[in-house]
Amino acid sequence: MSRFQHFFSTWEGVAGLALLVILLLAGLLAPVISPGDPLRIAGRALLAPFSEPAFPLGTDRLGRDVLAGLLYGARTSLVVGLAAALSAMVLGVCVGMAAGFAGGVVDEALMRVVDAFQIVPAFLLALAFVSTIGVSTPVVVLAIALGSWADPARLTRAQVLAIREQDYVASAKVIGMHPVEIAVREVLPNALPPVLALSATIVAGAILTEAALSFLGLGNPNIATWGSMIAEGRSVLRSASYLSVIPGAALAVTVLGVHLFSEGLGKALAENGVRAV
Template sequence: MTLLRRLLQTPEGVIGLAILAVLLAAGLLAPVLSPGDPLRIAGRAMLTPFTDTGLPLGTDRLGRDVLAGLLYGARTSLAVGIAAAFSAMVLGLFVGMAAGFAGGVIDEALMRVVDASQIVPGFLLALAFVSIIGVSVPVIVFAIALGAWADPARLTRAQVLSIRERDYVAAARVIGMHPAEIAFKEILPNALPPVLALSATIVAGAILTEAALSFLGLGNPNLATWGSMIAEGRSVLRSAAYLSVLPGLALAITVLGVHLFSEGLTKALDSGGGPR
């Protein structure tokens, strides 16, 4: 049974995958559903939702289309979240594999680096990094990944320490297989599934961090983001709550979808059995 089939047999996996599929489709189809610049003036300012068929979710204080902002915000959030999670996973896998497989002084030194990286909370590290280096999508992605790689590194190391003592790894050593070949052909494929399940959590954290940075004015001002939309609606929260509520709901639904997908993926991996 494939991983996808096992995932679709879990209620969490089905719901989470459906939410993420809708969000991904919204982000990809944003230029089709709402052509043009999402930050352009589209109509009268503070137009309430469902009063104009051309602007179904109304406009903000500057007359920008709220629906366009939500669609393009989905693209920004998912792109930053996935890119940051991928970067953190690659770095974490590399460090965890090196520490767990090499052992000894290398393991001790790398784990002290991991400990040091976890002293500062990830959001504060990203906040300081973006404030110093400057605001751009690559910088935001790197800043978020810089605060998220330690957990994958620790989990990878734990998996490698367990797997490297198994019989099939010992057999590979006996037949003279190169250590790098053992690491990448015998150990990594079996250590990877639990770490992949962790990646969904990193995506959710990255999306929230990007939204928080945008809320504080440290996001890319040339991109529509949910965090900046929430910040834009703060000053008119009583008279036009929808300006903050709608992007807030979009953010909450996205994080919920990622969480459910992570739960379903974990169950699917568990039902598929452990390492060979």
């Protein structure tokens, strides 16, 4: 049975994928379901959910549509989470490949850099970076990636150290393949699957970090985010708790979906003889 079939044979993988597909569709169809600027004033302030058909989830203190913010916030979470995870994975895999394949002084130097980044909590690093550089979506993505690349680097290095001793790698050296060609064609494809299983966890962490930065006012103020929506509802938490509960629930469901997807992927890789993380 292929990894693809194993993935769909796990309830975690199917449930996680279903939740992520719903989230993806919500983000893609946001302009269709709720056209216009989600930050515009659309109606009376503090309309309760289901009190008016035009605003199914109500409005906030400024009269902005909560449903519109929720849909466009899904787009923001996906874009930031995937972009940050991709950046962290690319950087981590490159550093891990270089360290594991080169060995010696290069390995020691790169691993000390990895250790330095792992000492600092990822959120504090992102917070300091955004506070210093400025607030924008690319800066937030880069800040989250800088706090997330060390784990993929260390895992990739461990995989490379094990794989480079295999017979097929030695055979490639004997026939005169260039070290870079060996790394790309022989080592990387076999080292990548366990690292890909880790990517789902990085996406979940990136989504939570982006929400936390937005909650603290360090997200992009020109786009709708779940973190800023939760922060907006703090001052009226007793009288209009839905303003924080709805985006908070969306954030929890998203992270749950990513976690279940990761569990399904890990089981699929384990069933095919690849050690999952």
